[in-house]
């Protein structure tokens with residue numbers, strides 16, 4: 001994907017996004033990952049949300065954020081004006097990895113390793129180029145870590161959530177990054193200070209962003 005996409009019509013880009021998702025459905029590149037790969041609606045949205053990786057329920061149902069973490073995420077987003085149905089239909093819901101990484105022997109889901117993250121990066125990178133969003137919402141540390149130039153090498157939520165960060169891709173996409181914590185029930189960050197204070201700040205920044213407001217109108 002290159003800067004040439006900036007001059008391609010929206011209709012053509014939507015066709016390419018659908019083809020991109022069909023190709024993603026057939027990806028079996030990572031031997032330790034459990035598919036089939038999951039993606040959101042093929043929607044050319046000014047807002048792109050990037051999660052971590054699907055869980056078992058997402059794989060079963062073929063939809064991102066369809067279980068407990070999703071309930072929390074959609075509750076947060078409903079508080080700023082879009083319910084789950086509207087988010088799914090209007091926001092490009094992406095992820096760092098699109099297959100289930102399996103369980104961590106120590107508990108919880110395994111975090112995808114470096115080669116898996118790299119192998120899958122072309123899928124969300126392609127979505128980014130085709131969608132050309134004006135607002136990017138990385139959800140959780142793994143998604144935040146995909147933007148080291150903008151958000152730094154550290155992924156301390158205390159330093160990153162509740163602020164807006166400028167993003168410019170090599171192909172000329174200009175957007176704002178507004179990170180959110182992962183809404184997993186295993187996370188305690190957003191239930192304690194400073195997360196309790198920073199999460200509403202981040203949601204307020206999203207609510208007032210022109211790209212989000214355009215989805216509400």
Ligand code: SF4
Nearest residue numbers: 027029030099119120
């Ligand atoms: S994690 Fe990504 S790159 Fe790996 S098999 Fe699944 S879709 Fe393909």
